[in-house]
Amino acid sequence: MFLIKGGDWFVYGAVSLAQKMKIPEFIIGATVVSIGTTLPEVMVSATSAMTGHGEIAYGNAIGSVICNTALIAALTIAIKPGKASRQAVIRPAAFFLTAALIYCYAAYVTGTYNRVTGIILLTLFVAYMLSLIFFPIPGDEEEEDASDGFGFKHIAAFVAGAALIAVGADLLVDNGTIIARELGVPESVIGLTFVALGTSLPELVTAITSLVKGHSNLSLGNIVGANLFNLVLVSGLSITLSPFALPQSKLIGGMNASLVLDIPVMLLVMAILILPAVIKEKLTRIQGIALLTIYTAFIALQFFI
Numbered sequence: 001m002f003l004i005k006g007g008d009w010f011v012y013g014a015v016s017l018a019q020k021m022k023i024p025e026f027i028i029g030a031t032v033v034s035i036g037t038t039l040p041e042v043m044v045s046a047t048s049a050m051t052g053h054g055e056i057a058y059g060n061a062i063g064s065v066i067c068n069t070a071l072i073a074a075l076t077i078a079i080k081p082g083k084a085s086r087q088a089v090i091r092p093a094a095f096f097l098t099a100a101l102i103y104c105y106a107a108y109v110t111g112t113y114n115r116v117t118g119i120i121l122l123t124l125f126v127a128y129m130l131s132l133i134f135f136p137i138p139g140d141e142e143e144e145d146a147s148d149g150f151g152f153k154h155i156a157a158f159v160a161g162a163a164l165i166a167v168g169a170d171l172l173v174d175n176g177t178i179i180a181r182e183l184g185v186p187e188s189v190i191g192l193t194f195v196a197l198g199t200s201l202p203e204l205v206t207a208i209t210s211l212v213k214g215h216s217n218l219s220l221g222n223i224v225g226a227n228l229f230n231l232v233l234v235s236g237l238s239i240t241l242s243p244f245a246l247p248q249s250k251l252i253g254g255m256n257a258s259l260v261l262d263i264p265v266m267l268l269v270m271a272i273l274i275l276p277a278v279i280k281e282k283l284t285r286i287q288g289i290a291l292l293t294i295y296t297a298f299i300a301l302q303f304f305i
Contacts, residue, residue, distance in 0.1 A: 045234045048060070057244065058258075061234045064227075064230045069227060073291065074287075074290075078288030086281050095128045096224075096270065103231055103263070107259060118236050122240060189303070192262060
């Protein structure tokens with residue numbers, strides 16, 4: 001109930017702000033809405049890292065990117081495929097690739113996420129936000145809605161919606177994590193599955209609500225922005241507050257599962273989402289189905305390896 005109503009208010013407030021301030025919906029989705037829906041990940045990961053549970057913080061960031069892309073974006077595309085703006089996708093994709101390279105260097109070369117890595121990721125977050133403020137993405141302009149005046153209720157709806165989403169997601173994460181631990185599931189798996197899904201529920205609710213209300217650009221912008229923020233903000237803050245080593249809880253063929261499964265799947269699903277948008281400027285139903293298939297297989301593997 002919190003998630004559904006919160007999503008409704010959140011999208012209403014965000015769209016109203018975009019229209020009245022004459023800001024493209026994609027920009028609002030990729031910045032303000034993305035930060036708002038990423039707050040659960042920030043809170044959970046930072047708390048986990050500071051309390052000595054780096055595996056949950058690590059798994060939450062990567063798992064949320066995979067969940068956002070291969071479940072939430074996939075459902076959005078499968079339900080309503082359509083055009084995508086190359087100009088709108090390239091910039092967040094470039095920043096995501098840069099952050100992913102830094103993330104991969106720490107994982108494959110050093111085997112640890114130290115404070116310098118965290119600060120670099122947070123610097124990327126600041127650089128991305130400044131780039132959007134000083135060099136807005138052209139196009140995707142929305143018609144101004146003159147039927148409803150801008151005022152306190154739009155801001156109140158936005159803030160209240162974000163709060164309800166965070167509370168709803170937090171309740172689900174707390175209970176899901178307790179159940180997982182009682183079943184003896186490793187913390188890395190908890191982070192990649194239960195926590196990632198729970199903290200990604202704001203993105204899911206926002207995406208569905210945006211589709212129902214006819215604001216698909218807001219949904220896509222939110223997902224792309226949230227994926228970037230999961231690496232540069234969620235991971236950056238967690239690592240800076242409390243550095244941690246690469247989780248070693250699972251092995252595949254004698255190698256760390258994070259190196260041969262988790263990180264490669266994260267990069268694969270992002271490539272499947274972004275490349276068609278950049279090359280052909282469209283998203284297809286087959287693309288959505290492929291992503292959903294990968295997500296199903298990824299979750300199944302977490303519990304059988």
